[in-house]
Amino acid sequence: MSWTVWTYVVYLLVTVPLTVWVARTLSRNGKVFLEDVFAGNDRLAEAVNTLLVVGFYLLNLGFVSLFLRVDSTVVDVAGVFEQLSVKVGVVALVLGVLHFFNVYVFSAIRRRSRTEARRGAPMPPQAQVAAYGPVPPYAAPYPAPGR
Numbered sequence: 750m751s752w753t754v755w756t757y758v759v760y761l762l763v764t765v766p767l768t769v770w771v772a773r774t775l776s777r778n779g780k781v782f783l784e785d786v787f788a789g790n791d792r793l794a795e796a797v798n799t800l801l802v803v804g805f806y807l808l809n810l811g812f813v814s815l816f817l818r819v820d821s822t823v824v825d826v827a828g829v830f831e832q833l834s835v836k837v838g839v840v841a842l843v844l845g846v847l848h849f850f851n852v853y854v855f856s857a858i859r860r861r862s863r864t865e866a867r868r869g870a871p872m873p874p875q876a877q878v879a880a881y882g883p884v885p886p887y888a889a890p891y892p893a894p895g896r
Contacts, residue, residue: 751822752822752823752826752828752829756823756828756833757817757819759833760817761813763837764836767840767841768806768809768813768844771809771844771848772802772809775802775848776798776801776802779798779801779851783797783798783855786862787862788862801851805847809840809843809844819832
């Protein structure tokens with residue numbers, strides 16, 4: 750086998766397990782976060798978690814596959830390490846960016862749901878009138894001056 754083929758093999762042996770490990774870690778630890786985001790709706794959190802993992806695998810493994818090709822011929826062990834450092838580094842950066850994007854989106858959803866939960870429904874006018882009693886027709890809207 751040529752050094753270029755060895756580069757491909759080592760690249761796949763590093764990036765595919767890295768992708769699987771990151772996906773499992775995000776899924777396991779993200780489940781608790783998603784349950785909080787979706788206000789305890791465990792079925793919805795589990796479904797979204799599964800969809801995120803599938804999308805993560807598709808996106809990242811597709812990127813790993815597209816990024817597999819080496820533009821120049823690798824002629825020695827040093828070339829293998831040079832190519833791998835660039836390729837694995839870019840894959841790790843893409844994994845990190847995808848992770849932070851997901852965290853940002855779900856944090857925004859969480860903030861929005863908490864803001865809506867704190868904001869109660871407005872009280873209907875009838876409830877306010879009932880609480881304070883009817884306003885007599887002879888009452889002036891403002892106190893008289895000098896009183």
